[in-house]
């Protein structure tokens with residue numbers, strides 16, 4: 001075997017390995033600062049939109065996500081009493097948002113049996129076991145005082161309480177309050193879903209709406 005040939009082969013291999021290592025090290029040294037070649041820069045970098053704002057794109061004025069209009073509610077949300085609404089206004093403006101059905105009336109009846117019957121009595125005469133012990137028992141739903149009570153006022157009372165009746169806002173959801181109101185309307189002697197409103201009450205409602213419109217005009 002030729003001795004010099006072996007030595008040459010060894011030097012060649014060592015040289016090749018060192019060369020590859022040197023190339024590897026140097027070729028990576030600048031990597032963090034080099035962005036490389038960008039083929040289609042606009043695909044890497046989309047225009048940044050300012051949220052809740054308008055922007056122009058190719059001459060067109062467009063808008064990004066916008067804040068909802070004041071007073072907007074989320075889908076499925078059932079609002080209670082708007083801020084600043086008093087008892088009288090609730091009677092005028094608040095209407096039952098639940099679609100009437102026999103199932104809803106049955107549910108309202110079940111709620112009444114749990115939360116109201118002990119004061120107001122089975123038939124809403126104000127003669128429940130607790131009701132009769134109160135210093136001033138609840139008036140009958142079908143009596144002159146409550147027969148034509150607008151549903152909005154009922155909702156206000158169930159939510160905030162009135163006299164000896166406490167607030168039921170922590171026990172009943174907004175939806176449940178409106179459901180039980182259908183049942184109360186049945187006890188008032190109305191056809192629930194289409195409660196009769198006496199002419200005197202209609203006139204009262206018209207008065208409140210009128211003064212409200214006037215006030216609105218004055219503030220404008």
Ligand code: HEC
Nearest residue numbers: 115116119136137138139153154157162163164165168180
């Ligand atoms: C602690 C006894 C009590 C309970 C419980 C109670 N009420 Fe009353 N409720 C009363 C009394 C007393 C009044 C009369 C309040 C007044 O005019 O001073 C009243 C009044 C009302 C009125 C007339 C409100 C108005 O604006 O004049 C409605 C409607 C009514 N209750 C519905 C309900 C419903 C529905 C429930 C069950 C969710 C309920 N109440 C639970 C005692 C009670």
